[in-house]
Amino acid sequence: MISGLLGTDTARAAAPSPARLVARLAQPVPSQTPFVEVRQSPMLKQALQVSGTYRRPDTATLVRQVQQPYQETSTIAAGQVRVQRAGRSERVFAISRAPELASLQDSFAALLAGDLATLEKAFTLRSLGNDGQWQLQLTPRAPAVAARLRQLVLHGSGGDLRCIETQPVQGQVQRTLVGGTAQAALAEGVVDGQALQALCQGAAS
Template structure:
Protein backbone atom coordinates (compact mmCIF):
# COMPACT_ATOMS: atom_id res chain seq x y z
CA UNK A 1 0.00 0.00 0.00
CA UNK A 2 0.98 3.64 -0.43
CA UNK A 3 1.10 5.36 2.92
CA UNK A 4 2.28 8.68 4.27
CA UNK A 5 4.13 7.13 7.16
CA UNK A 6 7.31 8.98 8.01
CA UNK A 7 10.63 7.25 7.71
CA UNK A 8 12.63 7.28 10.97
CA UNK A 9 15.18 10.10 10.72
CA UNK A 10 18.14 7.97 11.74
CA UNK A 11 17.32 5.29 9.23
CA UNK A 12 16.76 8.00 6.66
CA UNK A 13 20.20 9.49 7.26
CA UNK A 14 22.07 6.25 6.82
CA UNK A 15 19.92 5.14 3.88
CA UNK A 16 20.47 8.40 2.03
CA UNK A 17 24.17 8.46 2.81
CA UNK A 18 24.75 4.94 1.52
CA UNK A 19 22.56 5.41 -1.53
CA UNK A 20 23.94 8.79 -2.57
CA UNK A 21 27.54 7.79 -2.00
CA UNK A 22 27.33 4.33 -3.55
CA UNK A 23 25.59 5.89 -6.51
CA UNK A 24 28.45 8.32 -7.00
CA UNK A 25 30.55 5.50 -8.36
CA UNK A 26 27.95 4.66 -10.99
CA UNK A 27 26.89 7.85 -12.75
CA UNK A 28 29.42 9.66 -14.90
CA UNK A 29 28.51 13.33 -15.07
CA UNK A 30 31.83 15.07 -15.60
CA UNK A 31 34.10 14.03 -18.48
CA UNK A 32 37.76 13.76 -17.60
CA UNK A 33 39.60 16.68 -19.14
CA UNK A 34 42.17 16.09 -21.86
CA UNK A 35 41.56 12.35 -21.96
CA UNK A 36 41.48 10.39 -25.24
CA UNK A 37 38.07 9.20 -26.39
CA UNK A 38 36.85 6.26 -24.36
CA UNK A 39 39.35 6.79 -21.58
CA UNK A 40 39.45 8.77 -18.38
CA UNK A 41 42.28 11.05 -17.43
CA UNK A 42 45.02 9.40 -15.36
CA UNK A 43 44.50 9.54 -11.62
CA UNK A 44 48.02 10.77 -10.99
CA UNK A 45 49.66 13.68 -12.78
CA UNK A 46 53.28 14.00 -13.85
CA UNK A 47 54.28 15.09 -10.35
CA UNK A 48 52.54 12.09 -8.79
CA UNK A 49 49.88 14.29 -7.17
CA UNK A 50 46.85 12.51 -5.74
CA UNK A 51 44.38 14.73 -3.91
CA UNK A 52 40.67 15.15 -3.31
CA UNK A 53 40.08 17.00 -6.58
CA UNK A 54 41.74 14.19 -8.55
CA UNK A 55 39.78 11.55 -6.70
CA UNK A 56 36.44 13.27 -7.32
CA UNK A 57 37.20 13.69 -11.01
CA UNK A 58 37.97 10.00 -11.30
CA UNK A 59 34.81 8.97 -9.45
CA UNK A 60 32.62 11.38 -11.44
CA UNK A 61 33.90 9.92 -14.72
CA UNK A 62 32.54 6.44 -13.99
CA UNK A 63 29.60 5.37 -16.15
CA UNK A 64 28.53 2.05 -14.66
CA UNK A 65 24.74 1.79 -14.38
CA UNK A 66 24.47 -1.30 -12.18
CA UNK A 67 26.54 -2.79 -9.39
CA UNK A 68 25.91 -5.65 -7.00
CA UNK A 69 26.46 -5.08 -3.30
CA UNK A 70 26.71 -6.99 -0.04
CA UNK A 71 26.01 -5.16 3.19
CA UNK A 72 26.30 -5.91 6.89
CA UNK A 73 24.22 -3.77 9.25
CA UNK A 74 25.04 -3.57 12.93
CA UNK A 75 21.94 -2.48 14.85
CA UNK A 76 22.33 -1.60 18.53
CA UNK A 77 19.00 -3.19 19.42
CA UNK A 78 19.94 -6.55 17.84
CA UNK A 79 22.35 -9.18 19.15
CA UNK A 80 23.60 -10.21 15.71
CA UNK A 81 24.32 -8.22 12.54
CA UNK A 82 21.94 -8.28 9.58
CA UNK A 83 23.39 -9.29 6.21
CA UNK A 84 21.85 -8.00 3.00
CA UNK A 85 22.64 -8.23 -0.69
CA UNK A 86 21.22 -6.82 -3.87
CA UNK A 87 21.88 -4.36 -6.67
CA UNK A 88 22.53 -0.64 -7.03
CA UNK A 89 21.12 1.09 -10.11
CA UNK A 90 21.44 4.52 -11.67
CA UNK A 91 18.62 5.62 -13.99
CA UNK A 92 19.30 8.84 -15.88
CA UNK A 93 19.03 11.65 -15.21
CA UNK A 94 18.95 11.54 -11.40
CA UNK A 95 17.36 8.39 -9.99
CA UNK A 96 19.35 6.09 -7.73
CA UNK A 97 17.98 2.76 -6.53
CA UNK A 98 19.15 0.28 -3.94
CA UNK A 99 17.30 -2.96 -4.66
CA UNK A 100 17.77 -5.39 -1.79
CA UNK A 101 17.04 -9.05 -2.60
CA UNK A 102 17.75 -10.60 0.80
CA UNK A 103 17.01 -10.99 3.68
CA UNK A 104 13.79 -9.52 2.23
CA UNK A 105 12.89 -7.62 -0.92
CA UNK A 106 13.09 -3.83 -0.59
CA UNK A 107 13.57 -0.98 -3.03
CA UNK A 108 15.04 2.27 -1.71
CA UNK A 109 14.94 5.03 -4.32
CA UNK A 110 16.22 8.60 -4.37
CA UNK A 111 14.80 10.64 -7.27
CA UNK A 112 15.59 14.33 -7.12
CA UNK A 113 14.57 15.35 -3.59
CA UNK A 114 12.10 12.48 -3.14
CA UNK A 115 12.94 9.34 -1.18
CA UNK A 116 10.76 6.24 -1.29
CA UNK A 117 10.96 2.80 0.29
CA UNK A 118 8.94 -0.19 -0.92
CA UNK A 119 9.21 -3.20 1.37
CA UNK A 120 7.35 -5.76 3.47
CA UNK A 121 5.68 -3.00 5.53
CA UNK A 122 4.35 -1.23 2.44
CA UNK A 123 5.44 1.99 0.82
CA UNK A 124 6.82 5.07 2.54
CA UNK A 125 7.78 8.37 0.96
CA UNK A 126 9.48 11.54 2.11
CA UNK A 127 10.74 14.78 0.67
CA UNK A 128 14.24 15.89 1.61
CA UNK A 129 12.72 19.27 2.42
CA UNK A 130 11.14 17.63 5.48
CA UNK A 131 14.55 16.78 6.94
CA UNK A 132 17.00 19.63 6.17
CA UNK A 133 19.93 17.93 7.89
CA UNK A 134 19.54 14.86 5.68
CA UNK A 135 19.17 17.10 2.64
CA UNK A 136 22.51 18.72 3.48
CA UNK A 137 24.18 15.32 3.64
CA UNK A 138 22.78 14.37 0.25
CA UNK A 139 23.89 17.70 -1.23
CA UNK A 140 27.43 17.04 -0.09
CA UNK A 141 27.48 13.47 -1.32
CA UNK A 142 25.99 14.40 -4.67
CA UNK A 143 28.91 16.78 -5.06
CA UNK A 144 30.96 13.64 -5.65
CA UNK A 145 28.78 12.93 -8.70
CA UNK A 146 29.66 16.36 -10.05
CA UNK A 147 33.32 16.26 -9.06
CA UNK A 148 32.64 19.33 -6.90
CA UNK A 149 35.22 19.33 -4.11
CA UNK A 150 34.20 22.82 -2.89
CA UNK A 151 30.65 21.71 -2.06
CA UNK A 152 31.83 18.42 -0.59
CA UNK A 153 34.20 20.24 1.75
CA UNK A 154 31.54 22.80 2.66
CA UNK A 155 29.27 20.02 3.94
CA UNK A 156 31.90 17.62 5.29
CA UNK A 157 35.33 17.69 6.85
CA UNK A 158 37.02 15.49 4.25
CA UNK A 159 40.25 13.63 5.01
CA UNK A 160 41.92 11.65 2.22
CA UNK A 161 44.65 9.08 2.88
CA UNK A 162 46.53 6.69 0.61
CA UNK A 163 47.20 6.88 -3.11
CA UNK A 164 45.39 6.23 -6.36
CA UNK A 165 45.75 2.46 -6.08
CA UNK A 166 44.35 2.29 -2.53
CA UNK A 167 42.65 5.38 -1.11
CA UNK A 168 40.57 6.02 2.00
CA UNK A 169 38.25 9.01 2.42
CA UNK A 170 36.74 10.02 5.78
CA UNK A 171 33.75 12.38 5.78
CA UNK A 172 32.49 14.05 8.97
CA UNK A 173 29.41 16.32 8.73
CA UNK A 174 30.05 19.96 9.60
CA UNK A 175 26.43 20.76 10.50
CA UNK A 176 25.76 19.96 14.19
CA UNK A 177 22.21 18.91 13.27
CA UNK A 178 23.51 16.36 10.79
CA UNK A 179 25.99 15.13 13.40
CA UNK A 180 23.07 14.18 15.61
CA UNK A 181 22.11 11.64 12.95
CA UNK A 182 25.36 10.52 11.37
CA UNK A 183 28.81 10.71 12.94
CA UNK A 184 30.96 9.84 9.93
CA UNK A 185 31.25 8.05 6.60
CA UNK A 186 34.34 6.17 5.45
CA UNK A 187 34.92 5.24 1.83
CA UNK A 188 37.69 3.13 0.32
CA UNK A 189 38.51 2.42 -3.29
CA UNK A 190 40.96 2.28 -6.17
CA UNK A 191 41.17 4.97 -8.83
CA UNK A 192 37.61 6.03 -9.58
CA UNK A 193 36.07 2.82 -8.24
CA UNK A 194 34.37 2.66 -4.84
CA UNK A 195 34.91 -0.64 -3.05
CA UNK A 196 33.69 -0.07 0.50
CA UNK A 197 31.26 2.38 2.13
CA UNK A 198 31.00 2.44 5.94
CA UNK A 199 28.54 4.65 7.80
CA UNK A 200 28.42 5.27 11.56
CA UNK A 201 25.31 6.67 13.23
CA UNK A 202 25.43 8.49 16.54
CA UNK A 203 23.04 5.98 18.14
CA UNK A 204 25.55 3.15 17.66
CA UNK A 205 24.08 1.63 14.50
CA UNK A 206 26.44 1.24 11.58
CA UNK A 207 26.58 -0.22 8.09
CA UNK A 208 29.37 -1.74 6.01
CA UNK A 209 28.64 -2.04 2.29
CA UNK A 210 30.96 -3.72 -0.18
CA UNK A 211 30.38 -2.79 -3.82
CA UNK A 212 31.18 -5.68 -6.15
CA UNK A 213 32.72 -5.29 -9.59
Protein backbone atom coordinates in the same frame (compact mmCIF):
# COMPACT_ATOMS: atom_id res chain seq x y z
CA MET B 1 69.90 11.67 -8.35
CA ILE B 2 69.32 10.60 -4.73
CA SER B 3 66.99 13.53 -4.18
CA GLY B 4 65.10 12.56 -7.31
CA LEU B 5 64.63 8.99 -6.07
CA LEU B 6 63.49 10.24 -2.69
CA GLY B 7 61.02 12.53 -4.42
CA THR B 8 59.63 9.60 -6.40
CA ASP B 9 59.22 7.47 -3.26
CA THR B 10 57.48 10.33 -1.47
CA ALA B 11 55.07 10.83 -4.36
CA ARG B 12 54.19 7.13 -4.32
CA ALA B 13 53.56 7.20 -0.58
CA ALA B 14 51.56 10.43 -0.56
CA ALA B 15 47.78 10.24 -0.34
CA PRO B 16 45.93 11.28 -3.51
CA SER B 17 44.28 14.66 -3.00
CA PRO B 18 40.51 14.78 -2.43
CA ALA B 19 40.18 16.55 -5.79
CA ARG B 20 42.03 13.73 -7.54
CA LEU B 21 39.94 11.03 -5.87
CA VAL B 22 36.66 12.76 -6.70
CA ALA B 23 37.74 13.13 -10.33
CA ARG B 24 38.58 9.40 -10.50
CA LEU B 25 35.22 8.29 -9.10
CA ALA B 26 33.09 10.35 -11.50
CA GLN B 27 30.59 8.31 -13.55
CA PRO B 28 28.03 9.47 -16.10
CA VAL B 29 24.32 8.72 -15.62
CA PRO B 30 22.62 6.36 -15.88
CA SER B 31 24.83 4.21 -13.67
CA GLN B 32 24.48 1.31 -11.26
CA THR B 33 26.67 -0.72 -8.91
CA PRO B 34 26.08 -3.82 -6.77
CA PHE B 35 26.25 -3.51 -2.99
CA VAL B 36 26.48 -5.81 0.04
CA GLU B 37 25.85 -5.02 3.71
CA VAL B 38 26.02 -7.24 6.79
CA ARG B 39 23.55 -6.34 9.52
CA GLN B 40 24.05 -7.38 13.11
CA SER B 41 21.52 -6.96 15.90
CA PRO B 42 20.74 -8.52 19.29
CA MET B 43 17.33 -9.32 17.79
CA LEU B 44 18.92 -11.49 15.08
CA LYS B 45 20.19 -15.01 15.81
CA GLN B 46 22.90 -14.51 13.21
CA ALA B 47 24.21 -11.70 11.03
CA LEU B 48 22.11 -10.91 7.97
CA GLN B 49 23.66 -10.33 4.55
CA VAL B 50 21.72 -7.80 2.49
CA SER B 51 22.56 -7.38 -1.20
CA GLY B 52 21.26 -5.49 -4.17
CA THR B 53 22.00 -2.59 -6.48
CA TYR B 54 22.42 1.17 -6.21
CA ARG B 55 21.13 2.96 -9.31
CA ARG B 56 21.28 6.56 -10.51
CA PRO B 57 18.81 6.84 -13.40
CA ASP B 58 19.43 10.60 -13.51
CA THR B 59 21.47 13.20 -11.65
CA ALA B 60 18.73 13.94 -9.10
CA THR B 61 17.70 10.39 -8.14
CA LEU B 62 19.29 7.62 -6.08
CA VAL B 63 17.64 4.18 -5.99
CA ARG B 64 18.61 1.47 -3.51
CA GLN B 65 17.17 -1.84 -4.67
CA VAL B 66 17.49 -4.74 -2.22
CA GLN B 67 17.28 -8.13 -3.95
CA GLN B 68 18.25 -10.56 -1.15
CA PRO B 69 17.07 -11.78 1.37
CA TYR B 70 13.96 -9.71 0.64
CA GLN B 71 12.89 -7.34 -2.12
CA GLU B 72 12.66 -3.63 -1.37
CA THR B 73 13.17 -0.47 -3.40
CA SER B 74 14.00 2.88 -1.80
CA THR B 75 13.99 5.92 -4.07
CA ILE B 76 15.44 9.25 -2.96
CA ALA B 77 14.33 12.12 -5.19
CA ALA B 78 12.75 15.57 -4.99
CA GLY B 79 13.27 15.81 -1.23
CA GLN B 80 11.39 12.57 -0.52
CA VAL B 81 12.17 8.94 0.27
CA ARG B 82 9.78 6.38 -1.24
CA VAL B 83 10.02 2.82 0.11
CA GLN B 84 8.30 -0.05 -1.70
CA ARG B 85 8.40 -3.59 -0.35
CA ALA B 86 6.49 -6.66 -1.46
CA GLY B 87 3.47 -7.35 0.73
CA ARG B 88 3.59 -3.99 2.50
CA SER B 89 2.07 -0.58 1.95
CA GLU B 90 4.27 2.00 0.26
CA ARG B 91 5.90 4.50 2.64
CA VAL B 92 6.80 8.06 1.72
CA PHE B 93 8.52 10.55 4.01
CA ALA B 94 10.49 13.78 3.74
CA ILE B 95 14.24 13.31 3.53
CA SER B 96 14.60 16.07 6.13
CA ARG B 97 13.51 13.44 8.69
CA ALA B 98 16.70 11.50 7.92
CA PRO B 99 19.57 13.96 7.36
CA GLU B 100 22.06 11.11 7.11
CA LEU B 101 20.14 9.82 4.06
CA ALA B 102 20.21 13.30 2.56
CA SER B 103 23.97 13.43 3.10
CA LEU B 104 24.38 10.00 1.53
CA GLN B 105 22.39 11.01 -1.53
CA ASP B 106 24.17 14.33 -1.87
CA SER B 107 27.59 12.74 -1.47
CA PHE B 108 26.80 9.94 -3.95
CA ALA B 109 25.45 12.38 -6.51
CA ALA B 110 28.37 14.78 -6.13
CA LEU B 111 30.95 11.98 -6.17
CA LEU B 112 29.56 10.33 -9.28
CA ALA B 113 29.28 13.72 -10.99
CA GLY B 114 32.85 14.62 -10.02
CA ASP B 115 31.43 17.72 -8.32
CA LEU B 116 34.13 18.68 -5.81
CA ALA B 117 32.61 22.11 -5.09
CA THR B 118 29.29 20.63 -3.91
CA LEU B 119 31.06 18.07 -1.74
CA GLU B 120 33.18 20.76 -0.11
CA LYS B 121 30.09 22.83 0.70
CA ALA B 122 28.54 19.94 2.62
CA PHE B 123 31.64 18.22 4.01
CA THR B 124 35.18 18.76 5.18
CA LEU B 125 37.29 16.44 3.02
CA ARG B 126 40.46 14.64 4.05
CA SER B 127 42.38 11.96 2.15
CA LEU B 128 44.69 9.32 3.64
CA GLY B 129 46.78 6.42 2.36
CA ASN B 130 48.23 6.03 -1.12
CA ASP B 131 47.15 5.13 -4.65
CA GLY B 132 47.03 1.44 -3.79
CA GLN B 133 44.83 1.85 -0.72
CA TRP B 134 43.23 5.19 0.12
CA GLN B 135 40.55 6.72 2.31
CA LEU B 136 38.43 9.78 1.69
CA GLN B 137 36.88 11.09 4.91
CA LEU B 138 33.79 13.30 4.66
CA THR B 139 32.84 15.15 7.84
CA PRO B 140 29.49 17.00 7.65
CA ARG B 141 29.55 20.76 8.09
CA ALA B 142 25.85 21.37 8.86
CA PRO B 143 25.12 21.08 12.61
CA ALA B 144 21.81 19.29 11.98
CA VAL B 145 23.58 16.58 10.00
CA ALA B 146 26.62 16.42 12.31
CA ALA B 147 24.28 15.80 15.26
CA ARG B 148 23.40 12.41 13.75
CA LEU B 149 26.21 11.60 11.33
CA ARG B 150 29.81 11.75 12.53
CA GLN B 151 31.52 10.89 9.26
CA LEU B 152 31.39 9.07 5.95
CA VAL B 153 34.60 7.22 5.09
CA LEU B 154 35.19 5.97 1.56
CA HIS B 155 37.76 3.20 1.02
CA GLY B 156 39.24 2.48 -2.37
CA SER B 157 42.16 1.44 -4.54
CA GLY B 158 43.25 3.31 -7.64
CA GLY B 159 40.10 4.49 -9.37
CA ASP B 160 37.83 1.93 -7.69
CA LEU B 161 35.57 2.56 -4.70
CA ARG B 162 35.53 -0.51 -2.43
CA CYS B 163 33.34 0.48 0.48
CA ILE B 164 31.46 3.26 2.23
CA GLU B 165 31.51 3.42 6.02
CA THR B 166 28.68 5.39 7.60
CA GLN B 167 29.67 6.40 11.13
CA PRO B 168 26.64 7.63 13.10
CA VAL B 169 26.94 9.65 16.29
CA GLN B 170 25.05 6.85 18.02
CA GLY B 171 24.94 3.21 17.02
CA GLN B 172 27.17 0.89 15.02
CA VAL B 173 29.22 1.71 11.96
CA GLN B 174 27.42 0.61 8.79
CA ARG B 175 29.71 -0.71 6.03
CA THR B 176 28.45 -0.97 2.47
CA LEU B 177 30.63 -2.83 -0.02
CA VAL B 178 30.21 -1.74 -3.63
CA GLY B 179 31.34 -2.80 -7.10
CA GLY B 180 33.85 -5.62 -7.36
CA THR B 181 34.26 -5.82 -3.59
CA ALA B 182 30.53 -6.47 -3.22
CA GLN B 183 30.71 -9.21 -5.84
CA ALA B 184 33.62 -10.80 -3.94
CA ALA B 185 31.60 -10.75 -0.72
CA LEU B 186 28.69 -12.48 -2.46
CA ALA B 187 30.99 -15.11 -3.95
CA GLU B 188 32.58 -15.78 -0.55
CA GLY B 189 29.25 -15.73 1.31
CA VAL B 190 30.46 -13.12 3.79
CA VAL B 191 28.09 -12.82 6.77
CA ASP B 192 30.63 -11.88 9.43
CA GLY B 193 31.22 -8.30 10.51
CA GLN B 194 34.98 -8.71 10.81
CA ALA B 195 35.26 -10.30 7.36
CA LEU B 196 33.19 -7.46 5.93
CA GLN B 197 35.46 -4.90 7.61
CA ALA B 198 38.54 -6.62 6.16
CA LEU B 199 37.09 -6.51 2.64
CA CYS B 200 36.01 -2.91 3.15
CA GLN B 201 39.41 -1.72 4.27
CA GLY B 202 41.39 -3.78 1.80
CA ALA B 203 42.83 -6.23 4.31
CA ALA B 204 41.47 -9.20 2.35
CA SER B 205 40.95 -9.97 -1.29
